[in-house]
Amino acid sequence: MSAPVAVSGSGSIYQRKYGRWEAAGHVLAPGTTRKEALAKLTEKIAARNRGLPIPSAQGSLAAYLTYWLENVAMHQLRENSHTRYAACVDRYLIPGLGKKKLTKLTAKDVRTWLNQLGATCQCCSRGIAALRDEPRCCAAGRCCRKLLSPLTLTHIHSVLKSALEHAVREEEIPRNVARNVRTGTPRPRRFEPLTADEARRLLTAAQGLRLHALFELALHTGLRKGELLGLRWGDLDLSAGTAAIRRTLQRTTVGGLTTLPTKTRALRTSHRPPHPLKHHHEQQQREREAAGTMWQDSGHVFATAQGRAIDPTNLTRAFTMLLRKAGFRRIRFHDLRYSTATLLLEQGVELVVIKELLGHAHIGVTAGVYAHVRLRLQRQAIDTLGSLLGTTDDPDDPPTAAVVR
Template identity: 45%
Template sequence: MAYVTTSSGIRKRMYVYGKTWNEADAKLTELKSMEHGGIPVPDSESTVAEFLAYWLAEEVEPNRRPKTYQGYASVVTVHLVPGLGKKKLRKLRTQEVRTWLNRLRNECQCCKREWDKNRTEPRCCAVGHCCQRKLSTRMVQYIHSVLRNALQHALREELVLRNVARLVRTPAPSYATGQGLPTSVAKLVLKELRDHRFYALYVLALTMGMRRGELLGLSWTAVDLERRTLIVATNLQRVGGELQLVQPKTASSTRTLPLPQLVVEALTEHQERQAQERAAAGTEWKENGLVFPSRIGTPYEPDNLRRSWGPIRRKFGLTHRFHDLRHTCITLLLDLGVPPHVVMEIAGHSDHGVTMKVYAHASLDEKRRALDKLSGELV
């Protein structure tokens, strides 16, 4: 037993317990050391679930983007509360977090959530043929990061002595290099889409490397065709079941880009096409100032844009996603010898390490030219 100052500012008598006398004595020594060092001792009896609810409401929702809050809340509800929610926050141990994460990584989600059992005709886990549908390495890492962020906030508020989640390591996911279209195929795609109502959008995706949400969230006020500039400052996302214009994820995602002639011409034609659509819609037109809205001016459903890419992909026998058009822009810029820091700013990456690690990859011909050049110097 020792008298210590708690995080609530009250001096209290606190007891320690252990399986052995040495364990209890070590805990008592730690308490006294904190008291002598002027460090308040956490005295909250709240559970992990109670703290996570407070953290989401008071820290995440007011200060983070809606999409971030939505992702955090989903992880808390689906994974953290069922797994660790009943444990006392201040008593949570590193070993408990590590054991729980290992179990989470190896669990079949179909068995755990009885997805197959709820099907009209069970075909795997419910009939004894486990489908081994486990969480991806990236998802486990994300769940761990949400817990780590929450406990870091608890540490700042002196509710815990240390962030036990930071002491646990999770395997890092491996990212494949960006798979862009070859230049010849990119030209064929643009030729095929020449009369498409979103031809200008595809031109922007291939030549400016803009993300899907950035394209659909682009407003005419951000486009200056006379000065040939474009400002990427909004992002269209589905949040809570509704399409919303939100701020970019990072400061580097907000950027001003010069417009090449191909883009200027495509946007000029698109502006005229949109004026015709506005006139045809009449009173049904809902003006939102968007460059790429629906046929009545409302925000365009992102999934519909993905579907519009499907016929083109099938026609040319491609396996590329719509997002790979952005990859095409970045990889072609790098192949043309554009400095990585310039490509980084065009793409809106936070640092050039992302640009080089995820997108940069040399072709066999490039490697051959490089090695031939080196061997030539040695002859």
């Protein structure tokens, strides 16, 4: 007869004769053979000796994700970021992996699910087609193959990694299995920066507008929309033509128009032409006198005609009207920031200087976003060297390829 086996989770508490209390528990390491069971037991003892946590969470991944959103992410993320994380959890993670036990989740589970998610039409899986007035996609028997972009899949994977990383820190699980899953690097978002001639035409069209100084500063400095709207007069040194970038203005679901720290917490100084700001300051003083008792001094450099902060949505509308006036193609306000960096790169400004100007946390972000510009500059450099050495491409030969690293 085999020896009796204790039940997993059972234990006992007893007191030694010198007064100290001790507790002993029993956790099964199941195996089909004695050798496998011994190997698992040895592994758990070794993990304990190395100080690794023993998994304790018995709940589902859905329960932990809900806890993480409400008690951890809520206090670490900005409101808009938390809203995006919550949408990702509710729309993708919980329906796809929520029933899995937190301690039983494996890298294979994550990889298999991500592959399936990336190959699934979202109209079909989420029933979007059935909600339309006219049957389309799967409801009409013709799938539109509306797939998630690589960027969205990377974001979903990142949210899962963040949640599991906190579970490791709280010693709920021994390791973050999502970190063992590698996703492809998404292609950078395409954008259409303005050429130098287009930038000059845009500024000419903006002459006489209330926010002419804002559009000029956007192109001269590459500041984000929220950073421009969050500027206060106390941040500026008009004599030196500099500004301390301390905050950003955003609209949130709960707080409305809210001032938040900049995306990268490090304080940076932006250099700017003082003349547009001086003229803008004089214009604001005239508006203040005209508003009289209706003036509400928010302290912002760029404010409404009554002194209140400008809603980012209203700035977008003003920018769209400027594009129509100038006869430009439709671009985003954020493309002005890309235009600044592109023009600087084309003028030979070092990447590290552009990184500091734009406020990127890592130079890899700057290099990745503007890779297409660097390839064109490499081509020009190779052509210049060819002219110097007296070797030029034959018109019938394919163009010399830039080196891609």
